[in-house]
Every structure is written in structure tokens, then in C-alpha cells.
Amino acid sequence: MDSEQKKPIADRLWDFLASVKLAIVIFAFIAVTSIIGTVLEQQGDPRENIQILAKLFGESLAPALYSVAEALGFTDMYRSWWFTGLLIIFAVNLVICSIDRLPRIWKIIREPMGPLPKEQLRTLPLSREMTVKAKLDATKDALSSALKKARLHATGLKDADGFSFFAQSGKYSRLGVFMTHFSILVIMIGAVIGVRFGFKAFLNLPEGAISNVAFSGNDRDIPLGFDIRCDNFRVDFWGASDMPKEYRSWLTIIKDGKEVMRKSIAVNEPLTFEGVTFYQSSYGIVPGSLGQGMFIFNVVSKDGSRSTVNLKMGDSVRIPGTSVSATIVDFSPALRFDQHGHPMTYANQMVNPAALMEFSENGANSFRGWVLMRRPETWQLRDGSRVEFLDYWGVEFTGLQVRKDPGVWIVYVGCIAMSIGLIIAFFMSHRRLWIKLVEEKNATRVIVGGIANKNRAAFERKIDGLLSALRKQIEGGK
Amino acid sequence: MDSSLFFGLSTMAYILAMMLYIAYVAFRKSPIGLMATAVTVSGLVLQTAAIVLRWKEFADLSGLGFFHSAPLTNLYESLIFFVWCLILGYLVVEFKFKNRSFGAFVTPIAGLVLAFIDLAGVSKEIQPLVPALKSNWLLVHVTMSFIAYAAFSISFSTGIMYLIVKTEKRTEPAYIFWTVTFGLFAILLIAMGLDFFSFKVKVRPEIFVHNYLFRSSFLHPSATVKIVSYLTAFLLLICVWRFGGVLKRVIANFNIHADVLDEITYKSIAVGFPIFTLGGLVFGAIWADQAWGRYWSWDPKETWSLITWFIYAFYLHGRMIRGWRGRKVAIVSVIGFMAVMFTYLGVNLLLSGLHAYGSK
Numbered sequence A: 001m002d003s004e005q006k007k008p009i010a011d012r013l014w015d016f017l018a019s020v021k022l023a024i025v026i027f028a029f030i031a032v033t034s035i036i037g038t039v040l041e042q043q044g045d046p047r048e049n050i051q052i053l054a055k056l057f058g059e060s061l062a063p064a065l066y067s068v069a070e071a072l073g074f075t076d077m078y079r080s081w082w083f084t085g086l087l088i089i090f091a092v093n094l095v096i097c098s099i100d101r102l103p104r105i106w107k108i109i110r111e112p113m114g115p116l117p118k119e120q121l122r123t124l125p126l127s128r129e130m131t132v133k134a135k136l137d138a139t140k141d142a143l144s145s146a147l148k149k150a151r152l153h154a155t156g157l158k159d160a161d162g163f164s165f166f167a168q169s170g171k172y173s174r175l176g177v178f179m180t181h182f183s184i185l186v187i188m189i190g191a192v193i194g195v196r197f198g199f200k201a202f203l204n205l206p207e208g209a210i211s212n213v214a215f216s217g218n219d220r221d222i223p224l225g226f227d228i229r230c231d232n233f234r235v236d237f238w239g240a241s242d243m244p245k246e247y248r249s250w251l252t253i254i255k256d257g258k259e260v261m262r263k264s265i266a267v268n269e270p271l272t273f274e275g276v277t278f279y280q281s282s283y284g285i286v287p288g289s290l291g292q293g294m295f296i297f298n299v300v301s302k303d304g305s306r307s308t309v310n311l312k313m314g315d316s317v318r319i320p321g322t323s324v325s326a327t328i329v330d331f332s333p334a335l336r337f338d339q340h341g342h343p344m345t346y347a348n349q350m351v352n353p354a355a356l357m358e359f360s361e362n363g364a365n366s367f368r369g370w371v372l373m374r375r376p377e378t379w380q381l382r383d384g385s386r387v388e389f390l391d392y393w394g395v396e397f398t399g400l401q402v403r404k405d406p407g408v409w410i411v412y413v414g415c416i417a418m419s420i421g422l423i424i425a426f427f428m429s430h431r432r433l434w435i436k437l438v439e440e441k442n443a444t445r446v447i448v449g450g451i452a453n454k455n456r457a458a459f460e461r462k463i464d465g466l467l468s469a470l471r472k473q474i475e476g477g478k
Numbered sequence B: 001m002d003s004s005l006f007f008g009l010s011t012m013a014y015i016l017a018m019m020l021y022i023a024y025v026a027f028r029k030s031p032i033g034l035m036a037t038a039v040t041v042s043g044l045v046l047q048t049a050a051i052v053l054r055w056k057e058f059a060d061l062s063g064l065g066f067f068h069s070a071p072l073t074n075l076y077e078s079l080i081f082f083v084w085c086l087i088l089g090y091l092v093v094e095f096k097f098k099n100r101s102f103g104a105f106v107t108p109i110a111g112l113v114l115a116f117i118d119l120a121g122v123s124k125e126i127q128p129l130v131p132a133l134k135s136n137w138l139l140v141h142v143t144m145s146f147i148a149y150a151a152f153s154i155s156f157s158t159g160i161m162y163l164i165v166k167t168e169k170r171t172e173p174a175y176i177f178w179t180v181t182f183g184l185f186a187i188l189l190i191a192m193g194l195d196f197f198s199f200k201v202k203v204r205p206e207i208f209v210h211n212y213l214f215r216s217s218f219l220h221p222s223a224t225v226k227i228v229s230y231l232t233a234f235l236l237l238i239c240v241w242r243f244g245g246v247l248k249r250v251i252a253n254f255n256i257h258a259d260v261l262d263e264i265t266y267k268s269i270a271v272g273f274p275i276f277t278l279g280g281l282v283f284g285a286i287w288a289d290q291a292w293g294r295y296w297s298w299d300p301k302e303t304w305s306l307i308t309w310f311i312y313a314f315y316l317h318g319r320m321i322r323g324w325r326g327r328k329v330a331i332v333s334v335i336g337f338m339a340v341m342f343t344y345l346g347v348n349l350l351l352s353g354l355h356a357y358g359s360k
Helices: A002-006 A009-018 A020-039 A046-057 A062-071 A074-079 A081-110 A136-149 A171-197 A408-427 A456-477 B003-027 B030-062 B075-097 B103-119 B137-166 B173-201 B223-252 B258-292 B300-320 B327-350 B354-359
Strands: A126-132 A155-159 A162-169 A199-206 A210-215 A221-237 A244-255 A258-266 A271-273 A276-285 A294-300 A306-311 A316-318 A324-332 A335-337 A343-345 A354-361 A364-372 A386-393 A396-404 A431-440 A443-452
Touching: A009 A020, A009 A081, A020 A074, A020 A081, A020 B300, A046 A062, A062 A074, A074 A081, A081 A171, A126 A456, A136 A162, A136 A431, A136 A443, A136 A456, A171 A408, A199 A221, A199 A276, A221 A276, A221 A386, A221 A396, A244 A271, A244 A276, A244 A396, A258 A271, A258 A276, A276 B258, A306 A316, A324 A343, A354 A386, A364 A386, A408 B258, A431 A456, A443 A456, B003 B030, B003 B075, B003 B103, B003 B223, B030 B075, B030 B103, B075 B103, B075 B137, B075 B258, B075 B327, B103 B137, B103 B173, B137 B173, B137 B223, B137 B258, B137 B327, B173 B223, B173 B327, B258 B300, B258 B327, B300 B327
Parallel strands: none
Antiparallel strands: A126 A443, A155 A162, A162 A431, A199 A210, A199 A396, A210 A221, A221 A244, A244 A258, A271 A276, A276 A396, A294 A306, A294 A386, A316 A324, A324 A354, A335 A343, A354 A364, A431 A443
């Protein structure tokens, strides 16, 4: 107690920052505050959060609790100063506790092994003793071969009252825990670099449009340093349902006026150019553009000759080999017929695009019909020719998540280091073994002592296996 | 041949095994124990067949190929896989430690999960995959997470057993802690059992409720039944607290040394923790980075995984460096498992987030 008091303040601060107690308190703090952060919607609508609080604590308390939570930063807590502070203390604790412990561990690793007196062997955590009916030399030889069979590289030494063996394995496994701690720091450094030197933004790019900027949350333009163009966007659905199976954008990167890269992206298949990565994240219809798009049809005549045409709303095309011309008069992004058979649009997304077409022969005999992109059976005309609806282009935008994160590789390196560190820390152990042979009358006393810093039971089994092998060899050889 | 038939059979086998293990612990007749193990093993075989069949059904339906068609894409499939890992892990422990009594503490978790599937109206349909789940990471991330969850479940069971064996006085906090946890667990199991019998056995088509969970007890339409349920639950807690010593004697009869329980708890966490770190957190982060461009976004699922991670890190530091043994760390292992359950189910059912597709 006294010596604690007399320590200079710097030492006491060091001890405090290196202590496991601090680590445990920090773990608890991060965990408990994080729980609050998962209950309250982060950066969410205040009304929603007041509702959540009202459900938990009652209507009367909710508004007051909300102002307290907001003042303390709980509505955007993972970016609040105090949560960052907790993470910094966590990092400092990791560094200092590692620095504090490393010299001691390093000393254990570097310490050369030597023989121990038999009194000391008996006090070790693992100790065994037995007598074998054989001379010292015979026992020594048998033990030496048993050790080799057990893959223990032991050193043998002759000493005053007999013979000594000692062996150790896995001494560097003691560093696994440092590797794990260090990797957490590496991950944190990578994250900081990502936040400091990278950006997170989004870009809604209509088909056919080009952009050289992305937009961050607070409507700030972030120059990309190159142009990106969306050539096409397409959604595939599961069977006849409206559940998207895959959505894909065909993108082109243009740098200094030259097309340098073309790639299609989908969820889980991003595109990276000059450190900027584009992720497929959402899609939708550009507001006000619904009638402005380009219909892409394949017109196939009775005898099979086909031509691709691009049409705008109101345009006409002549079906080859006939005098029939088709005019696009209406469009629905999601066509359905209600119970009276009237056409209606049931969604704001292009889930079932359909064009209403008017067919007429020299201005007479006209009739109208819906041609649906997802229903090839609606492409067939009465006279055997076909209007294949391939795409309605220029109406949808692709929602891209845009990110630059120069720190992500450091994070990954940290993750790999952490995995290796944990495997070393949990599945490997530092084992030390001493065996002393003492000559007795027509027999040899075998005294064994061992230390394992982890998984002592397995080491115990190994030692027992070694001793029974030794006994078998000696008694079997007789 | 249909996977659902095999799933149904394996569910019945596990519920039967649960009853047999409990009977074995209560009556200590070794034929019952042998039967319990046999039933569990056959349940596992049936369930493995069911999973393989469902995998094939899914691959045929989606046309995505083998590796993208792992049946791990919704809550139902993940619950089934969790039970599979748990039972396999348990059988390994039973075989290694040559003791069947843990079964009475592990199989009820499986029973609870399987009852939950039916009662909470978890959809069993094979559902089309949302684009975010179409990734090579699905298989590794989910498989490793659930292996870790199963390891943590075992540590929970042995942790509770340790507390049962090691506590003496009814007033000590560790005793109160385990009786309350154990009591709540038993209440959950009984309430689900009641739901099961009142809604599944007696098919009552006039009541069309999708979610049966607690409808026959705590969420019963009649106020009287509700009050009686809460009162009974409270009385049950008191009973467990008052007669917890009986349970202690039952376990003591099996000659399991408390140190063995402590060791199994530690070992399951020592296996679960690195797997959870690598498969759950690291691979999850890599996948999120690929799908959404953010390796970490503090969404509730991620945050709760981190909380779970911190609790087990706390356990390991307490045990390895502070030298805590026994009661203190056993309590932490029990709390850790509660965090696991919340990460797994609570987040999906109660909180929103990017993992919302796991909710139905």
C-alpha cells in the first residue's frame, strides 16, 4: 500500500492505463453504450425515436428523455466525441498494456532452458514420479528414443546425481496475444485513414448520363477525377414475380476524353477505378422522364427478317413485308389489368413495362394492343410477324454507392493478423518439460515436471503417454 | 422425397431426445440414456438428409449453382442449421467427456428453437434470394457464425450447470442469477409447449393467427389467463429459487466435477471466439464491403455482434489474466449467450437494420 502511494504520478497513470481492469471497464462501457445506440435509430427521424422511447418508458417521459439522449449524442452516437474518446482510450489501453507486458513475455521466450533440481520439479504444476527397474544408462537411452518418438526435441545433460533432460515447444505462441492486440490497432488505424483520406458518397446516374462528381450526405460535390457513364441498366426478376433476382448496370469510365474501362456491375460485384469503387445499391425511375425514354424493339417479319428500331413515344414503325405500321401511343412502367379489365399502373418502378401500340394498315383497320417487355407472348401479331419489346431506355437511373477508402487494405491486413493471432493465442501453447533421472539400487527414479501456459490437460496426457511408452520399452525389453 | 418430411421427423426426434435426456437425468437409468443418444444421433442423420435435400431443391429452383444455393438464406433455414450445429457439437462433447447429463441442458435449447419456428410462424418456404445474398461469402460467413453460436450455446449450458453445482446459499448473487436465468428459460419452454399443445395438437381452424407465440399464456386474449400466466411464471421463479438445491443434487449424482464444467465452458468459448471473430465479424465485414461499400456501418446486427464479442473478450481476459475461475466467469458466459441470442434473434425481431431480410 505504502509503495503504491510513493510511486510517482506518471507511474501510477501508466499502471492504470496498462491495467486489465481498465480494459474490462472499457469493454463494459462500449458494450452498454452500443446497446443504447442500437435501440435508438441513428441519425433518424426525431419523431420515430420519441416513439421508441414512449414505448419503453411511457408517453410522458419520452420527450424529456429524447432531449437528454440528443444532448448526450445518443442519436448519432458512433460519431459522437465521447464514443470516439472511448475507442481512443481502448486503443491506448491496448498499446500500453502490451508495452507493459511484452518485456516480461519476451524474457520468458528468450530465457535459455537449463536443468532444474529435482526438488523444484516436484513443485511444478505438472509433476510425475515413477521408478523403473533398469540401470541409469538403459533408462536414459530408452527415454531418449521415447522423447524422439513423441517429437520432443530434448537436450540431455549428465549431472551430479544422474541425468537431466529438458525440452520446450511453442515458445513463440506467447506472442499470439500481442499479435491480436496489435491487429486491433491496425484495424483502427486503417479505419481512421479511410475516414480522413477517403469519402463515402452516392450517385444516381440515369441511363445515358455522364457525371464527373459524386454527392456526399450533405450535398457536397466530390470530384471523381474522371467521368463515369451509365450505358444501360437492367433488372432481372425471379420467374414471373416482381422480386428482383439481379440488377445490373453497364458502366463506362472516361478519362481525358478516352474510354478507359467498361464493366457491368451488380450487387456484390463492384467496379474500382483509380481507388474509387462503385457499388450497385439501388435504382429507380428518373422523375418526370417517364414519357421521354427510348423504346427498343426488334421487329420480325413473317419470313423471319428482323430489324432493331429505336422509337420515341408517338413514333411509328412499319412492319417489314407488310403495309402495317405500328405507333406507340402509351406506356406504363407496371401494367396490370384490374377486375374490370381496365389497364392500370400498379407501381412506381419498372416492374412490368408495357407499351400500348396502335396497328393500322394504310390508315385503316386499326387496332390497339399492349406489348409487354416481360411477356413474350404479347409480342406476337395476328399475321405472324412479331414486335419484340427489348428495352425502354433512358428512364431509369442506377443508384451507385461511391467510395474511396485508402485504408481498407490496412483494415484487411489487420483482420488477417487478428485471425492468425487468435489461432495462435487459443490453439497453441508454450510447453516446457524437465525430466530428471536419478540412479537407485538396480533401478532408476524418473522425476518429471512440466509447465504449459494453456491446455494443460493435453500436455498432461502427452506426458503420461511418454511415461507409459518409457515403461513399456524398458519392461518389454526385459 | 421432400425435405420437409425429414425436417419434421428430425424435429420429433429432437423433442423426444430432450424428454429422454431429462428423464435420464431424473431417473438415472442407463438404458434411457442410451436411448436418448440413439434418438439424438438418428435425429441428426435425418436432419442432415433434410438439409442436403433442401440444398438440392434450392439449387434446382434458383439455378444459381451449388455454392450459391446453401440453404442459409432466411430465418427458418438459419434456425435449422443452428440446431444442427448445436446437436453435432453436443454429441462431440458427450462422446469426449463420456457423460450424458449435459444433454438435459443442451437439447432443451434445440427444442426451444424448433418450437419457436412453428409458433412464431417463421416461413418455411424456399424464398427467392435477394441480390445482396448472392455471394460466395454467404456460405462461409453464415456457417462459421453458427458453429460459433453452437459453441457458445454449449458454454451456456455448462456455465449454468457450473453455477448450479457451485452455489450454496439462496441469498448469494450467483445463486439468484442462475435460478432466475434457469427459471426464465424453463418458463419460455413451458409457455412454448403450451402454445404447441393448444394450437398445433388441437387444430383450431377458426382461429387464424399467424403468430402463435405466447398466445396461450402471456398474450392470451383473456385478461384472466394473462394474469394467471404471469402469476404462475412468478411462482415458478420462486419455486426454482426455493428448490434449486434439488437440481444441484441431481447433477451431483452424476459425478461431474465442477472443474470439468468450467473447462468445457472455457474450451467451447476458446473455440467459438476465434471462429466468431473470423467468420462472423471479419468475413461479415469483407462481405459488407463488397456488397454495400462499407465494411462497418454500426447497424444493429453488427453492433450486437461486437457487443457479444466484447462480452466473450471480457470472459477470456478475466479468466486468462485476472485468473478468475468459477462463478464469476460462469456468469459472464451465461450473459454472453444471452447476447448471442439477442444478436441472432432479438435484432431481427425487434430492431431494424441491413440484416432485415433475416426476419421472415
